[in-house]
Amino acid sequence: MGILVIAEHDNQSLKAATRNAVTAATKLGSDITVLVAGNACQAAAEAAAKIPGVTKVLLAEAPELAHGLPENVAPLIAALGQSHEFLIATATSFGKSTMPRVAALLDVQQISEIMSVEGPNTFTRPIYAGNAIATVQTADKVKVLTVRGTAFDAAPADGGSAPIEKIASTGDAGLSRFVGQELSKYERPELTSARRVISGGRGMQNGENFKLLEAVADKIGAAIGASRAAVDAGFVPNDYQVGQTGKIVAPDLYIAVGISGAIQHLAGMKDSKVIVAINKDSEAPIFSVADYGLVGDLFKIMPELAEEIGKA
């Protein structure tokens, strides 16, 4: 009874998130199979075969698997649940959508976003947006898990040479159809995967002033975020929101500008490696989590910061 890792890919290339899940799998055992389900996705399967630690790659190719629709992929994974003890995917939008469907088909209570493996049936996971960490033990025979990508380093991309075995699709469930996608042509990195994030709060006063953040973001390749207060005030759209009810980010560098640091915001960014706070109120709660705090007028500081960073 081995471990099955569900690959994340776009048919051409394997997404790095797959390698985070492989690392989590190595904590559970050494018999690691990767499932690549897609259409014309041989290249992704070949990439999976090269990950050190992977013992076998299963390749399922069919038109109905092309877009990773959970209605078509979940039955295939569930069928493989008969011969695997662990079914693992990284908690990306694909993993989050698909794995609970697999778990229900197998009558298993999934464990979401594990952060560590404490034993063959014991895992830690964040609850309350990471404000508490629960250690949970499952009684289910098959374990369906999603993995928090930031908690497991990605396995190397090269070094292995696992055999690739073709398997059949379980067919088109006929429930859903992929219509299209609009992948953001971000001039900047996407918020949840960005290594640097700069966010503005109510202190920005209006949306126009977010240009001050953009000037700095452009220099360091950062994504732009915002606090709920800034979103509620209409400065920026909803998808900028970092916080408990918005996006959870954990970049290497997080710069909070004019953000007081409400609990709801802190929940979304406090796992960042280095936090910088810029705020005119020296008593603002954001300073209690910041590695570097700068008290002052952001309208004066931000242009200076853009210039100073540019100097190097």
Place this chain on the structure above:
Amino acid sequence: MRVIVPVKRVIDYNVKIRVKPDGTGVDTANVKMSMNPFDEIAVEEAVRLKEAGKVQEVIAVSVGPAQAQETIRTALAIGADRGILVLEEGVEPLAVAKLLKALVEKESVELVILGKQAIDDDSNQTGQMLAALLGWGQATFASKVELGEGKITVTREVDGGLETDELKLPAIVTTDLRLNEPRYASLPNIMKAKKKQLDTVSAADLGVDVSPRLTTLKVVEPPKRGAGVKVASVQELVDKLKNEAKVI
């Protein structure tokens, strides 16, 4: 068409949670409780579909303690027509999905709109599980919903952008933040909500086994983050980021 919207009673998103000193869980005594924010968006969406004449009845369902009646009343004040409380505590997502399946079949429901996740256990499972159990299509993380004849087209927030999928009805939709902005319930509507029908059932009534599969061994606080240093100038900040933290 009849729609079910499940609503969960959770600690209000503005409350700083406290882990119990004995590590058994999170303290919920004397803490402000509210409807899970994503569920509020789900209720709003269902009510808008009703107002647009595309849906005839919206049923708010909660699985929880007696106090979850308040959460259902909130949904009724937003515009749901009636409520059902499944009086059971500490039910895991798989069992919640089984309870909802029983209600969907009993009430001949064709669409279930759920929050993508609850902000207490952050599982993000119930909608997908319900879809699997019913054999229906699912569209998670919806930012736009168009209900057509026998189908529903949903724009979804996925990593790196948007994806549009079309599902056959009946179907499951889970909501993301951008779908809508829930209204504030007006006082007259809050008063009216008090008179709306709210039934209570048990898991046994629905013939569902809700025994847990997971045991929580302990709950702890995450490692604390200490306050760092205050810097005096932009120059000092940039110097520290470059040479001390090495992040730029």
